Amino acid sequence: MRLLEERIQRDGVVKAEGVLKVDSFLNHQMDISLFNEMGAELKRLFADAPINKILTIEASGIGIAAIVAQHFGVPVVFAKKAQSINLDGEMYTTRIQSFTHGKIFNVIVSKKYIGPEDHVLIIDDFLANGCALDGLIEIVESAGATVEGIGIAIEKGFQPGGKSLRERGYRLESLAIVDAMDPETGKLVFREQNDAAASCADFGGVIECEADDIANACAAAKTSSNAASACGGSGANAER
Ligand SMILES: O=P(O)(O)OC[C@H]1O[C@H](OP(=O)(O)OP(=O)(O)O)[C@H](O)[C@@H]1O
Numbered sequence: 254m255r256l257l258e259e260r261i262q263r264d265g266v267v268k269a270e271g272v273l274k275v276d277s278f279l280n281h282q283m284d285i286s287l288f289n290e291m292g293a294e295l296k297r298l299f300a301d302a303p304i305n306k307i308l309t310i311e312a313s314g315i316g317i318a319a320i321v322a323q324h325f326g327v328p329v330v331f332a333k334k335a336q337s338i339n340l341d342g343e344m345y346t347t348r349i350q351s352f353t354h355g356k357i358f359n360v361i362v363s364k365k366y367i368g369p370e371d372h373v374l375i376i377d378d379f380l381a382n383g384c385a386l387d388g389l390i391e392i393v394e395s396a397g398a399t400v401e402g403i404g405i406a407i408e409k410g411f412q413p414g415g416k417s418l419r420e421r422g423y424r425l426e427s428l429a430i431v432d433a434m435d436p437e438t439g440k441l442v443f444r445e446q447n448d449a450a451a452s453c454a455d456f457g458g459v460i461e462c463e464a465d466d467i468a469n470a471c472a473a474a475k476t477s478s479n480a481a482s483a484c485g486g487s488g489a490n491a492e493r
Pocket residue numbers: 280310311312313314350351352353354377378379380381382383384385386414
């Protein structure tokens with residue numbers, strides 16, 4: 254999604270150890286009009302899927318998931334990283350290695366809010382090693398629900414999560430994929446992708462272009478590859 258790539262390019266800060274800091278617009282201060290465009294794009298990408306629920310994980314996934322959910326007209330459930338007196342009844346639990354906190358959380362979703370009738374779109378701000386998504390998928394599948402797809406704002410393509418999920422057959426759409434970044438120069442390399450706006454631009458900057466042209470361009474943009482998961486220690490085992 255060109256708009257998001259441009260924003261990352263403009264306001265993102267490349268840190269050491271594979272960390273991209275985008276807290277001025279994505280996961281601390283949040284640019285809601287950008288989120289709204291992201292929601293519209295994800296709705297377009299998953300228009301054919303019978304999604305009736307969105308699942309994310311606290312903290313940074315919640316804001317994006319809430320705006321995306323407005324486009325789908327469905328509720329959002331977020332997985333909690335801590336037990337609380339508000340959590341009662343039966344729960345799904347799993348263990349997830351947090352990328353930025355550097356520790357393992359016991360992640361919890363109430364059985365009241367996800368069940369076999371659900372067709373779930375999983376949303377998150379970042380995809381890196383895939384630990385958060387592995388845990389969320391485990392919860393959805395333990396509930397007997399269907400993972401219809403995964404929508405991510407920023408995938409770091411140089412880390413193994415995206416490759417692994419695509420190889421396992423999950424429908425994964427990342428609005429921006431950073432294939433390389435250099436903390437010394439700040440240079441970012443984005444994977445070539447096609448969204449509605451980009452496709453129109455690719456057809457000579459014509460504002461109105463044929464839906465078929467966009468569909469063909471999008472079909473050509475699909476890629477898949479494989480990689481081992483880096484979340485071996487997280488032990489994502491949802492309990493019924
Ligand atoms: O693919 P992964 O390696 O799992 O990385 C992606 C996850 O890392 C971040 O969560 P984190 O727990 O670091 O921070 P948060 O509490 O701000 O959501 C992010 O919000 C994703 O959920």
